[in-house]
Amino acid sequence: MTRSTRMFEIIQILRQAPRPVTAQAIADQLEVTKRTVYRDISSLQAMSVPIEGEAGIGYVMRAGFDLPPLMFTAQEVEALFVGAALLQRTGDAGLQKAARSATGKIAAALPDGRRPHVPHHVSAWTTIAPSPLADTLRDHIRTGAELRITYDALSDQRSTRTILPLAMIYFTDAVLLAAWCGLRQDFRHFRIDRITDCTATGAQYPERCQRLRFDWERSDPMRDYAMAARD
Template identity: 50%
Template sequence: MSRSTRLFEIVQLLRAADRPLTARRIAALLEVSLRTVYRDIAALQAMRVPVDGQAGVGYLLRPGFEVPPLNLSPEEVEAIMVGLALLGRTGDSALQRAAVGAGAKIAAAVSRDAGSEAAVPALYASGWNALPRAPTDLAVLRDAIREARKLGVVYTDAAGRRSERTVRPLALLFYIESVVLAAWCELRSDFRHFRADRILACCGLEERFLREAPALRRRWQDCQPT
C-alpha cells in the first residue's frame, strides 16, 4: 500500500469511527507498524487535516472535513451498484445492510456532483439463487480476517467427517454455489479452503498473526490457479 493510499485510508477510518481510534487499532486495520501510524498522523496534521488526539489515547477527525469526490464514471458507478446488489445472495445480513448504506451514499454523491437528473441504478439486493445458509455468522469470519485473528472452527467435510481446527483466516471467496473461507490450517500445516455452510461453529481466539498475515496472503495468492 502506497503512503498516499494509506493516508487516505486513515482519513476514511477516522471519518467512519464513532469514537476515537487508537494508533494500535489503526495499525491492525492497515497491517502496518505503530511507528508508521504515528508518522502518518503527524503528516496529516502537517497538511492541516483536522485530526485531534494523541498516542495512547486515540485519534478522531473533527466534524466538517470532506475529502475530494472520487469522480467515478457512469460505468464505474453501475459496476459498484451491481456488485452491491449481488450481496443479496450471500446471506450475510451485515454486508447487506452495509450495501444499502453504501448505495445510498453513492447515489447522494452522484446526485450532488452531477445534478438532480443524474441516473443511479437502483439497488435491489435480490436473494435469487441464494448461497447455502452458513451455520455461523459470516461477520465473525470477516472480522477475524480484518483483525488477523486466529479462529477455532468445528468443520464437517463432504463425507460428514467432523474435525476441530485452529486456522488463520485470509480471505472469503464468493463462488456461484458457495462461500469459502481460505485459511492456513495449523492441523495440516498448509492452506485449506472451508465451505462456510460446513463450518458448524467458530470463535475468535485471543492469538493474532498480524506480522505473518501479509506474507501468508501473498503465498496463498501465488498458489491460486491463474
C-alpha cells in the same frame, strides 16, 4: 484521455498497488507508451506527489498520501450499484446491509446529473446456504486472529482445527474461507456454512497473515476451490 486524467490514474494505480509497479505495467493499463509514463511521473514528483522508485525497478506511493473526495462517472456509479445488488446472491446479510448503506451514501452525495438513471434489475436467486458466522469471520480476517473452528465435511466427518483466516471466496453456490490450517500445515478452504463453531484463541498474527495471504495468492488457489466447495 487528457494528461491530467492520465496523471490522476497513475496516482490511483500506485495508491492501490501492494508492491512496486513498473512503468511498462502502468503504460499497458493506460494504453500509452513507457516514455509518456516516465514523463508523467516526473511531473507528479515535481509537484511533490510522494512517488518513489526508478525506471526498470518500479514505482511506489509513499504511505500517507491522500486525494480529495472523488467524483464517479455515470458508468462507474452504475457498476457500483449493480455490484452491490449482486451481493443478494451471496446469502450474506451483513454484506447486503453494508451494500444498502453504501449505495445510499453514494446516491445522496451525487449531483442529480450523476445519479443512475438506467434501471438495473439483478436476480436474487441463489443456492448459497447462509452462515451466521460470515460477519465474525470477516472481522477476524481483518485483525489476523487465530481461530479454533469445528468443521463438518460433506462425509459427516467432524473435525476441530486451529486456523489463521486469510480471505473469503464467493462462488455461485458456496462461500469458502481460505485459511492456513495448523493441523495440515498448509492452505485449506472451508465452506463457511459447514463451520458450526468459531472461537478466537486470543492470539493475533496480522503480519504473518499478510505474508500467508501473499503466498496463498501466488499459489494458484483456484485449483482447490471446486473440490473444497464439494467437501
